[in-house]
Amino acid sequence: MQRAIRTAALATAAVLAGAGVTACGGGSTSSSGADTITYWATNQSASLDADKKILQPEIDKFTKQTGVKVELEVIPSADLLNRILAATTSGKGPDVLNIGNTWSASLQATGAFVPWDKAKLAEVGGASRFLPTALKSTGATGEDPMSLPLYTNAxxxxxxxxxxxxxxxxxxxxxxxxxxxxxxxxxxxxxxxxxxxxxxxxxxxxxxxxxxxxxxxxxxxxxxxxxxxxxxxxxxxxxxxxxxxxxxxxxxxxxxxxxxxxxxxxxxxxxxxxxxxxxxxxxxxxxxxxxxxxxxxxxxxxxxxxxxxxxxxxxxxxxxxFVGGINVAIFKNTGNLDGATRFVKFLTSAGEQVILNKVYGTLPSVTDAKDPAFETPALAVARDTLADRSQPLPQITxxxxxxxxxxxxxxxxxxxxxxxxxxxxxxxxxxxxxxxxxxxxxx
The missing domain is CATH 3.40.190.10 (Periplasmic binding protein-like II)
Structure with a gap:
């Protein structure tokens, strides 16, 4: 049943893209006011609870710094694509969400996500902060990214x-x-x-x-x-x-x-x-x-x-x-674009990239995140693979x-x-x- 639902959802997304229709109306699922955003994180560790314990202290830190509250939901990896596609067709989704980076071009075609043009990228430090290999899996070739790299994997x-x-x-x-x-x-x-x-x-x-x-x-x-x-x-x-x-x-x-x-x-x-x-x-x-x-x-x-x-x-x-990893995106129907952007900036900051990638055992997606923890044998193999024996999955719809x-x-x-x-x-x-x-x- 899950496979049939997933295929149907993908077909719906393709129809939306082909018709030039974007998700509209309804706003995000956030219901606690302009100072609150919702965040769908994908399951990265052994359990949803383990991810919550990893992410919540960082979210609390962001709230303390900015006053913006974040309602966190960790989505099982097997359910994530279905949930995202349902949100793109209904127009009711989170403010910020994680996606598998291989889906970037397909999800971009729905028109449901905020594009990261040059001006938008400047708000998070510019494209040059991100690893070139990771940026190749952020959207269709030749178009502005629909997401930004968060965790890099191989x-x-x-x-x-x-x-x-x-x-x-x-x-x-x-x-x-x-x-x-x-x-x-x-x-x-x-x-x-x-x-x-x-x-x-x-x-x-x-x-x-x-x-x-x-x-x-x-x-x-x-x-x-x-x-x-x-x-x-x-x-x-x-x-x-x-x-x-x-x-x-x-x-x-x-x-x-x-x-x-x-x-x-x-x-x-x-x-x-x-x-x-x-x-x-x-x-x-x-x-x-x-x-x-x-x-x-x-x-x-x-x-x-x-x-x-x-x-x-x-x-x-x-x-x-392939060039693997998890990206972060902003749902176009967010009721708090400023808060969502600030949260993405926080997640992709050098300090948070060190903290989160260190815990998850992944590689930072930005060049200014440095730590000895990223020199482990596993990450050395991943880094060499990404440099010499990898290529992105096709960035097409x-x-x-x-x-x-x-x-x-x-x-x-x-x-x-x-x-x-x-x-x-x-x-x-x-x-x-x-x-x-x-x-x-x-x-």
Missing amino acids: YELYYSKKLFKAAGISAPPKTWSEFVSAGRKLTKDTDGDGETDQWGLGMQGASPSYAAHLAYILGTQHGAEVFDGHTPKFADAGMVDGIDQWLSWMGEDGIANPSDAEVADKTAMTQSFAAGKAGMILAQASTGLTLSQFDMAADDYGVAPVPAQDTPPAGGKDIGS EEAQFETLVGSAMNGFAARTATGDQPGKSAIKDEMAAANQKLEAGS
């Missing part, structure tokens, strides 16, 4: 030092063949009951966004372009090969637990890894915070770049991640539909694979061709 490989040592694996894998080989050594029956209880890899097989992220990384490594302009190329050979590789970890390679086909939440995947039920996970740099909340110390795991293809296919690019259509199809593939019926490349191509047609038809 995918990397987490591995259990204890399980690697027990399996006789001396170093993290650099290529996918080494990755599968390590995964097989880690997959075992540890208690002698005849059932596998330790797996090489933990996955989020039921998360559309996670699946689509891996499709983009692996597909690009295989030579996929994903879009030709605005035309979807989901059924091209590179994308099919990337999706097939992802499915093989649970299917043909046998290194991921079939029950992971039902895992939609990052927290469940990281909890399993922290408990020693999986030897590796592919996750973003902010994962360290969640692991610490599950009592896994930083010394208990290692972090390495996402592996590369053993023999890069023709046209393949050696990327380990249809990007969010890529995540929804391709990711949802991959979730279905994973469910089949979990039953022992891994789809072949022909079936993958057919489903991707259908996704192309759905996107082009606006459904």
